[in-house]
Amino acid sequence: xxxxxxxxxxxxxxxxxxxxxxxxxxxxxxxxxxxxxxxxxxxxxxxxxxxxxxxxxxxxxxxxxxxxxxxxxxxxxxxxxxxxxxxxxxxxxxxxxxxxxxxxxxxxxxxxxxxxxxxxxxxxxxxxxxxxxxxxxxxxxxxxxxxxxxxxxxxxxxxxxxxxxxxxxxxxxxxxxxxxxxxxxxxxxxxxxxxxxxxxxxxxxxxxxxxxxxxxxxxxxxxxxxxxxxxxxxxxxxxxxxxxxxxxxxxxxxxxxxxxxxxxxxxxxxxxxxxxxxxxxxxxxxxxxxxxxxxxxxxxxxxxxxxxxxxxxxxxxxxxxxxxxxxxxxxxxxxxxxxxxxxxxxxxxxxxxxxxxxxxxxxxxxxxxxxxxxxxxxxxx
Numbered sequence: 001x002x003x004x005x006x007x008x009x010x011x012x013x014x015x016x017x018x019x020x021x022x023x024x025x026x027x028x029x030x031x032x033x034x035x036x037x038x039x040x041x042x043x044x045x046x047x048x049x050x051x052x053x054x055x056x057x058x059x060x061x062x063x064x065x066x067x068x069x070x071x072x073x074x075x076x077x078x079x080x081x082x083x084x085x086x087x088x089x090x091x092x093x094x095x096x097x098x099x100x101x102x103x104x105x106x107x108x109x110x111x112x113x114x115x116x117x118x119x120x121x122x123x124x125x126x127x128x129x130x131x132x133x134x135x136x137x138x139x140x141x142x143x144x145x146x147x148x149x150x151x152x153x154x155x156x157x158x159x160x161x162x163x164x165x166x167x168x169x170x171x172x173x174x175x176x177x178x179x180x181x182x183x184x185x186x187x188x189x190x191x192x193x194x195x196x197x198x199x200x201x202x203x204x205x206x207x208x209x210x211x212x213x214x215x216x217x218x219x220x221x222x223x224x225x226x227x228x229x230x231x232x233x234x235x236x237x238x239x240x241x242x243x244x245x246x247x248x249x250x251x252x253x254x255x256x257x258x259x260x261x262x263x264x265x266x267x268x269x270x271x272x273x274x275x276x277x278x279x280x281x282x283x284x285x286x287x288x289x290x291x292x293x294x295x296x297x298x299x300x301x302x303x304x305x306x307x308x309x310x311x312x313x314x315x316x317x318x319x320x321x322x323x324x325x326x327x328x329x330x331x332x333x334x335x336x337x338x339x340x341x342x343x344x345x346x347x348x349x350x351x352x353x354x355x356x357x358x359x360x361x362x363x364x365x366x367x368x369x370x371x372x373x374x375x376x377x378x379x380x381x
Contacts, residue, residue: 039369039370039371040360040363040364040368040370040371041360041370041371041372041373042329042357042358042359042360042361042364042370042371042372042373043357043358043359043372043373043374044323044355044356044357044358044372044374045307045310045355045356045358046353046354046355047304047305047306047350047351047352047353047354047355047356048304048305048352048353049302049303049304049305049352050302050303050305051299051300051301051302051303052299052300052303052305052338052340052343052345053297053298053299053300054297054298054299054300054337054338054339054340054345055295055296055297055298055340056224056295056296056298056338057293057294057295057296058218058219058220058275058293058294058296059218059291059292059293059294060216060217060218060245060277060291060292060293060294061216061217061218061289061291062214062215062216062217062286062287062288062289062290062291062292063214063215063217063288063289064184064209064210064211064213064214064215064287064288065210065211065212065213065214065215066182066184066208066209066210067207067208067209067210067288068181068182068184068207068208068209068210069204069207070095070178070180070181070204070205070206070207070208071199071200071201071204071205072098072175072178072197072198072199072201072205073175073178073199074098074103074172074175074176074197074199075098075196075197075198075199076098076099076100076102076103076176076196076197077098077099077194077195077196077197078096078097078098078099078191078192078193078194078195078196078197079097079098079099079100079193080096080097080193081095081096081097081189081192081193082094082095082096082097083095083186083189084186085186085187085188085189085206086185086186086187087185087186088183088184088185088186088284089180089183089184089185089186089208090180090183091180091181091182091183092179092180093179093180094177094178094179095178095179095180095186095205095206096177096178096189096191096205097176097177097178098175098176098177098178098197099176100173100176100177103169103172103173103175103176104173106169106172106173107166107169107170107172107173109169110162110165110166110168110169111166111169113162113165113166114159114162114163114165114166116162117155117158117159117161117162118159118162120155120158120159121152121155121156121158121159123155124148124151124152124154124155124156125152125155127148127151127152128145128148128149128151128152130148131144131145131147131148132145132148178205180208181208182208182210183210183212184208184209184210184211185208185209185211185284185287185288186206186207186208187206187207187208187209187288188206188207189205189206190203190204190205190206191205209287209288211281211284211286211287211288212280212281212282212284213278213279213280213281214278214279214281214286215276215277215278215279216243216245216257216276216277216278216279216292216294217274217275217276218274218275218277218294219267219270219272219273219274219275220272220273220275221271221272221273222266222271222272222273225262225273227298227337228241228298231298231299231300231301232299235262238259238262239258239259239260239262240258240259241258241259241296241297241298242256242257242258242297243256243257243258243259243277243294243295243296243297244256244257244294244295244297245257245277245279245292245293245294245295246292246293246294246295247290247292248290248291248292253279253285253286253292254285255279255280255281255282256279257277257278257279257280258277258278259275259276259277259296260276260277260278261275261276262274262275262276263275277294298338300337300338300345303337303345303346304345304346304347304350304351304352305343305344305345305346306320306334306343306344306346306350306356307342307343307344307358308339308342308343308344309342309358310356310357310358310359310361311334311344311361312361312362317333318333318334318336318344319331319332319333319334320332320334320349320350320356320357320361321356321357321361321364321366322350322354322355322356322357323354323355323356323357323370323372326369327369327370327371327372328367328368328369328370329357329364329365329366329367329368329370330366330367331364331365331366332349332350333349334346334348334349334350335347335348335349357370
């Protein structure tokens with residue numbers, strides 16, 4: 001019985017070994033025939049150069065063309081406020097009235113002093129003429145004429161001084177009517193009727209903004225600035241770059257602007273440069289103190305364009321796989337100028353005319369062999 005069991009066991013083990021051998025031979029033959037070829041299959045794309053427009057975004061603070069703090073130049077109690085907060089006023093329009101009675105009294109006093117000084121001047125002129133006549137007939141000495149001339153000069157100086165006091169008093173009286181220095185919209189009025197105001201107070205009476213044009217101030221980094229100069233040829237050409245504005249609610253502002261001022265030095269703390277763009281504001285939609293996003297349209301001449309789908313990101317670096325003549329791939333790092341939704345604009349890493357893997361890039365390794373299926377549209381399209 002044991003002999004029969006050993007014989008059966010031997011036959012089973014032998015059969016299994018024979019089956020395994022036949023399966024191995026069969027797989028090797030199929031592999032040789034290509035049935036289990038593990039070489040990655042990829043589609044490729046041809047790299048070309050083409051001008052590209054890259055939209056760069058910067059957060060901007062909006063300010064009116066003119067922003068003026070309206071302050072009191074005369075001390076006194078506010079008698080009347082003639083305008084409403086937020087209203088539009090014209091240059092020279094009266095805004096606030098300050099008690100003017102003390103200044104009217106001062107003006108009357110100075111005018112009376114001026115009249116007295118003018119009367120004294122007339123007296124001095126008459127005295128001088130009389131002395132001069134007496135001197136011609138040798139009735140007085142030359143010293144008396146010199147004394148009359150000095151008195152006349154003094155009377156003239158007193159008149160001039162009195163006239164200056166009158167002018168000053170009139171000016172002070174005019175300050176009791178606070179007027180708009182420019183066209184614009186009023187801000188908050190910080191004083192009310194009956195409040196005491198004085199010249200030189202730290203808090204202004206109100207603010208006034210001319211918003212017929214709006215300035216959008218934003219900052220760009222040092223590298224971005226030099227890239228702009230490089231792409232546009234000069235700082236003067238940068239000033240011709242068109243810009244767009246996105247409002248805080250996500251809407252695009254209906255008027256395009258332009259860069260008109262680039263600050264002369266970089267901020268020592270942020271290493272950024274302040275740039276100003278000007279936007280027309282005919283309907284006064286934009287207001288002082290608002291924020292937005294400036295879109296700067298930068299044109300890159302003959303930029304190498306690579307589909308983002310043909311790249312891989314490793315440790316915040318971007319790579320592509322370039323096809324070699326031996327149908328292997330070479331992994332290269334790209335230096336990125338900018339991007340849009342589907343394309344990287346590249347400064348270096350690949351050259352025009354080279355072919356890169358466009359698919360299966362996540363399965364490739366540097367030096368790996370590939371099987372090319374077809375070439376997709378060029379990267380410039």
